[in-house]
Amino acid sequence: xxxxxxxxxxxxxxxxxxxxxxxxxxxxxxxxxxxxxxxxxxxxxxxxxxxxxxxxxxxxxxxxxxxxxxxxxxxxxxxxxxxxxxxxxxxxxxxxxxxxxxxxxxxxxxxxxxxxxxxxxxxxxxxxxxxxxxxxxxxxxxxxxxxxxxxxxxxxxxxxxxxxxxxxxxxxxxxxxxxxxxxxxxxxxxxxxxxxxxxxxxxxxxxxxxxxxxxxxxxxxxxxxxxxxxxxxxxxxxxxxxxxxxxxxxxxxxxxxxxxxxxxxxxxxxxxxxxxxxxxxxxxxxxxxxxxxxxxxxxxxxxxxxxxxxxxxxxxxx
Numbered sequence: 001x002x003x004x005x006x007x008x009x010x011x012x013x014x015x016x017x018x019x020x021x022x023x024x025x026x027x028x029x030x031x032x033x034x035x036x037x038x039x040x041x042x043x044x045x046x047x048x049x050x051x052x053x054x055x056x057x058x059x060x061x062x063x064x065x066x067x068x069x070x071x072x073x074x075x076x077x078x079x080x081x082x083x084x085x086x087x088x089x090x091x092x093x094x095x096x097x098x099x100x101x102x103x104x105x106x107x108x109x110x111x112x113x114x115x116x117x118x119x120x121x122x123x124x125x126x127x128x129x130x131x132x133x134x135x136x137x138x139x140x141x142x143x144x145x146x147x148x149x150x151x152x153x154x155x156x157x158x159x160x161x162x163x164x165x166x167x168x169x170x171x172x173x174x175x176x177x178x179x180x181x182x183x184x185x186x187x188x189x190x191x192x193x194x195x196x197x198x199x200x201x202x203x204x205x206x207x208x209x210x211x212x213x214x215x216x217x218x219x220x221x222x223x224x225x226x227x228x229x230x231x232x233x234x235x236x237x238x239x240x241x242x243x244x245x246x247x248x249x250x251x252x253x254x255x256x257x258x259x260x261x262x263x264x265x266x267x268x269x270x271x272x273x274x275x276x277x278x279x280x281x282x283x284x285x286x287x288x289x290x291x292x293x294x295x296x297x298x299x300x301x302x303x304x305x306x307x308x309x310x311x312x313x314x315x316x317x318x
């Protein structure tokens with residue numbers, strides 16, 4: 001595996017939970033200092049989460065949607081030039097999570113907002129020259145359950161509406177020349193192998209985005225899943241965890257931060273139980289040529305995480 005081609009996700013910055021001096025994460029200066037540090041850690045490519053929340057309330061320092069980029073840099077071209085000057089040559093992908101829109105019992109609102117902002121995010125991915133657009137196919141199961149207590153008996157309805165929404169986005173992605181891939185978070189209505197029927201109902205060009213930690217938490221061997229589904233994989237996220245879901249945490253409203261445990265699910269790559277070196281070797285054996293992104297999702301210490309991740313990648317065959 002050519003480690004220089006591996007991107008790192010900007011989801012390593014914890015944007016959503018209060019902590020001392022969190023306001024700095026909402027400021028342009030923080031991000032413009034971060035980019036050269038990412039390059040210094042040996043990464044020349046990044047993945048960017050697309051989060052509409054930052055365009056409301058004037059918090060435009062977080063460069064995670066079209067509004068914020070245009071507010072601070074006028075357009076995507078100028079922003080990409082800044083990245084290049086900082087040592088980052090490519091934005092390989094954009095991720096999109098519709099969990100924000102599961103906020104009441106109106107499914108028309110949820111799927112309407114998902115389609116609208118998903119389309120906006122896809123356009124942004126094209127502007128950024130991204131190879132892929134990775135979308136979570138549903139909100140957190142536990143969040144859905146809050147507003148739809150009968151969700152388990154309505155899975156067919158949820159699946160049909162999800163497929164319809166994703167089908168429209170897949171058509172747009174094809175027109176824009178961006179690959180649409182489906183994320184497999186363990187907390188999704190369609191986590192683990194439940195994602196496969198959704199993918200089956202969509203055009204063949206829609207692929208799977210394998211998240212190794214999510215598979216591990218779901219009790220699925222990431223290596224076995226990759227081996228079995230290699231022809232359907234369009235992106236691989238190398239993520240790590242030590243978490244064992246012994247209490248159906250995946251069904252709670254905020255599963256990434258378990259409510260009854262002093263922990264969080266994701267660990268910095270190389271510090272958990274997922275054998276990422278083995279998985280990288282497997283991808284080589286299977287001649288996987290698609291994008292690979294490492295993620296230290298919501299790490300406690302982003303700067304240490306950068307170096308931990310680089311230390312892990314340095315152990316991989318060149």
